[in-house]
Amino acid sequence: MRAVVLRHFGGPEELRPETVPEPRAGEGESLVDVTYAGLNFADLEIREGVYAPPALPAVLGADVVGRRRGDGRRVVALLRQGGGYAQVAAVRDAYTVEVPDGIDDAQAVGLLEQGCTAYCALVTAGRLRPGDSVGVAAAAGGVGHLAVQLALALGARTVTGVASTARKREFVRSLGAQAAVAEPRELAEAVPGGVDLYLDSVGGAGLTAGLAAVAPFGRLVSVGGRGKVSDSVAVDELTDRSVGVYGLWMRRVLEAPSLFARTADRLFALAAAGLLTARIDRVVPLAEVGAAHAAMAARETMGKVLVDVRA
Ligand SMILES: NC(=O)c1ccc[n+]([C@@H]2O[C@H](COP(=O)([O-])OP(=O)(O)OC[C@H]3O[C@@H](n4cnc5c(N)ncnc54)[C@H](OP(=O)(O)O)[C@@H]3O)[C@@H](O)[C@H]2O)c1
Known part of the structure; x- marks a missing residue:
């Protein structure tokens, strides 16, 4: 072969x-x-x-x-x-x-790894609630563009994506995001009052800036990236601001077979309903x-x- x-x-x-x-x-x-x-x-x-x-x-x-x-x-x-x-x-x-009938091969593989990551980050770890204001790092990327659509499909009030170029920000808005900014530090101005949930996949300074934009009682979920969360987060600050930081790794999802199966079903159902497209x-x-x-x-x-x- x-x-x-x-x-x-x-x-x-x-x-x-x-x-x-x-x-x-x-x-x-x-x-x-x-x-x-x-x-x-x-x-x-x-x-x-x-x-x-x-x-x-x-x-x-x-x-x-x-x-x-x-x-x-x-x-x-x-x-x-x-x-x-x-x-x-x-x-x-x-x-x-x-793969269910009606989902083609390209969609199936476009949805599973990055979609499970996005879904479990938003829902399992991030406890997304209808009405939440959501921010998504690298929102034009594989995980990010599915996270934007999932947050909207699951009832987020607003979704703001972070993406580095004007072309990517246009793409993010085309997915339904209300706003797109070039850097996480612009979130504070773009979302007065802060985001209830921020999905970070960049780490380091981007994570620190994203965390600064999280509203009281909000959550940041890290799916990894190029900077360690522990370098960026002080527990005293979390207490002071009443925010939470969570992590999500697909390995742990795969170790929970029913969670993996349920999540895959949900992704395919949302895709079949026209609410999610890779x-x-x-x-x-x-x-x-x-x-x-x-x-x-x-x-x-x-x-x-x-x-x-x-x-
Ligand atoms: N925890 C898990 O189990 C899990 C599973 C899947 C993926 N992930 C993580 O999720 C992230 C996204 O994965 P993906 O496969 O969907 O990739 P991707 O988002 O399609 O590509 C990475 C994006 O990250 C942004 N970025 C920021 N800093 C960067 C840098 N220094 N170099 C390159 N890109 C940079 C870029 O978007 P901008 O140009 O808009 O900044 C780039 O397009 C990765 O960090 C990946 O490791 C984690």
Whole structure:
């Protein structure tokens, strides 16, 4: 089969298509003939060797959609150990969801990883309530653009997105956000009284600025990023301002099978109702995965980036 192989940690040029043996399905796993694999920001950090470095050579890629061998069902799966940028993937049955009719392959893989992250950050960790004012960091990104739509679908009063360029802010407004700002420190002025819930995916100074915009009794949920929450948050300040800081990691969601299954169902139901759409930024062939990584690193992408592994 064809796959994109990483032999050395480094830049996007280290991602090269090769012909390699198909993976073997272990206990509790199935093989999937993949149509699309997704890109996630963490793939860039794994490629550089700065986050969860795998043994090399490795095939990266954390989400795939395709047909399961054996029963021929259309499935979407999350791969915690990589293996997505390939024509065949070995997926854990526990991290696999059947795709309902009416949801196409691109939507299914565009929704699952980043949608579960956004949904569980807003709802499970963030306790989103109807009428809340919500802020979303990197709101034009894979997680962010779904978070904007989810917050609105779940009854947020206003959603304000943060995005670095005018083109991205236009995109964020096109998703239904009432406002879009260039930096988290602009939130205080854009949302008088502050936000009830802020979803951060940037960390560091962006998280600190986002936290400053949270209203009394509000919550900030971090899904990670490039700065540690502990560098930015003092518990005394939380007490003083009566705000909470929460974290959300998909690994914990996957360790709670009923939460994962419920969340996937909810995402697909919202998509079927027309309330949630994964916007596909681009679909690249296997040979251009490196170029797609470069575009994501340059902050050029909006929504979800897919790899058509058949091309
Ligand atoms: N906790 C979890 O389980 C979990 C699961 C999935 C994703 N995540 C995290 O969620 C975040 C978003 O992931 P994603 O895959 O949806 O990516 P993405 O949002 O599509 O891309 C990252 C975006 O972050 C913004 N950004 C801010 N500082 C940046 C920097 N120094 N370099 C590059 N981009 C920067 C950029 O938007 P602007 O140009 O608008 O600033 C960029 O487009 C990542 O931090 C990822 O690790 C966490």
